[in-house]
Amino acid sequence: MKLGIIGLPQSGKSTIFEALTHHSEPAIHKGESRLGVVNVPDMRLDILNDMYEPQKQIFAQISYLLPGTQGQKKDSGQSALNQIRECDAFIHVIRNFKTYGGQKPNPYQDFIKLNQELILTDLGVVESRLERLHLEKKQGRAIDEKEISLLTECLKHLEDEISLRKFPQLASADVLKGYAFVSGRPMLVLFNNEDDDISIPDIKGVSSSENCIAVRGRLEQEIIQIPDEEKEDFLAEFHIAESALDRVIRRSYELLGLISFFTVGEDEVRAWTVKKDTTAQDAAGVIHTDFKKGFIRAEVVSFEDLTSAGSHQEAKKRGTVRLEGKTYLVQDGDIIEFRFNV
Numbered sequence: 001m002k003l004g005i006i007g008l009p010q011s012g013k014s015t016i017f018e019a020l021t022h023h024s025e026p027a028i029h030k031g032e033s034r035l036g037v038v039n040v041p042d043m044r045l046d047i048l049n050d051m052y053e054p055q056k057q058i059f060a061q062i063s064y065l066l067p068g069t070q071g072q073k074k075d076s077g078q079s080a081l082n083q084i085r086e087c088d089a090f091i092h093v094i095r096n097f098k099t100y101g102g103q104k105p106n107p108y109q110d111f112i113k114l115n116q117e118l119i120l121t122d123l124g125v126v127e128s129r130l131e132r133l134h135l136e137k138k139q140g141r142a143i144d145e146k147e148i149s150l151l152t153e154c155l156k157h158l159e160d161e162i163s164l165r166k167f168p169q170l171a172s173a174d175v176l177k178g179y180a181f182v183s184g185r186p187m188l189v190l191f192n193n194e195d196d197d198i199s200i201p202d203i204k205g206v207s208s209s210e211n212c213i214a215v216r217g218r219l220e221q222e223i224i225q226i227p228d229e230e231k232e233d234f235l236a237e238f239h240i241a242e243s244a245l246d247r248v249i250r251r252s253y254e255l256l257g258l259i260s261f262f263t264v265g266e267d268e269v270r271a272w273t274v275k276k277d278t279t280a281q282d283a284a285g286v287i288h289t290d291f292k293k294g295f296i297r298a299e300v301v302s303f304e305d306l307t308s309a310g311s312h313q314e315a316k317k318r319g320t321v322r323l324e325g326k327t328y329l330v331q332d333g334d335i336i337e338f339r340f341n342v
């Protein structure tokens with residue numbers, strides 16, 4: 001699962017990408033796109049680690065893509081938009097710091113500007129496709145009426161300058177999947193703040209209706225470069241309890257509609273990633289196709305029940321370890337042992 005980082009020029013996209021992915025060295029070829037894979041921080045995995053003391057601890061992972069700027073005209077994000085089409089969700093970085101030259105931020109205007117670009121991109125796609133479909137209809141060719149009606153619905157919203165992500169059901173309709181509408185993608189709005197500011201700016205229609213988070217990008221990027229022994233003083237000086245980046249990564253995971261289940265043992269404790277509403281049998285398939293094919297049942301205990309019992313054995317005694325079948329919907333935090341035949 002991959003998130004694309006978008007934003008106007010000089011909003012801090014590279015800074016945020018580097019801080020998130022701990023890439024401190026610049027791109028090898030300036031202007032090339034960059035991909036970073038990160039662990040999704042999860043306190044539950046740390047607690048399970050203490051409980052089982054395994055040899056390995058494996059976190060869930062997600063990736064971030066920073067589009068390259070090659071061939072990009074000065075103020076146009078079209079090339080960047082094309083590169084991030086394949087992403088499952090976006091992080092929209094908004095400058096909320098004074099530029100080096102002293103120019104004040106205008107987060108509202110910047111948000112609208114890029115959002116409009118997303119909307120216009122989709123509008124172009126919808127208009128030309130509708131034109132084509134109507135033409136084919138006139139020529140007596142068989143066309144999908146459902147596609148026309150859904151595209152017409154999209155057209156109406158886009159003409160009203162409303163992003164398709166406000167209509168998640170429409171944006172994710174099967175017939176429309178192939179269009180990969182950019183304004184329909186889940187999006188986290190990330191305000192890139194000054195070093196001394198941790199608040200989300202209160203701007204009309206954005207802070208209230210969008211999925212927002214505030215991060216001090218430059219500060220966070222500096223933190224990852226500090227040697228461990230100096231880190232504590234630095235964090236205290238800026239009143240930083242935990243890295244805001246951990247929150248961004250967790251929020252990214254949620255934005256993608258992902259949950260984790262765990263497998264535990266002496267060799268490893270591990271977080272596995274599934275979409276919400278995944279069945280136990282499909283979850284088994286994430287680990288191994290044999291687990292899915294030969295699925296018999298799943299032995300499930302919730303993280304809360306396991307940790308309050310203190311051990312798997314005690315949880316069993318208390319009756320909180322359940323046997324679940326193929327169609328059980330895996331819940332975030334389930335600890336699962338699969339029973340299967342090969």
Ligand SMILES: Nc1nc2c(ncn2[C@@H]2O[C@H](COP(=O)(O)OP(=O)(O)OP(=O)(O)O)[C@@H](O)[C@H]2O)c(=O)[nH]1
Nearest residue numbers: 009010011012013014015097192193194216217218
């Ligand atoms: N004060 C402050 N400056 C920042 C912050 N984040 C980035 N900057 C500065 O803003 C400038 C642009 O940052 P970049 O990360 O290169 O921004 P970008 O969006 O990747 O820029 P382009 O790739 O040119 O579009 C740099 O001089 C950064 O040091 C921040 O959180 N606070």
Ligand SMILES: [Mg+2]
Nearest residue numbers: 012013014015
């Ligand atoms: Mg950059």
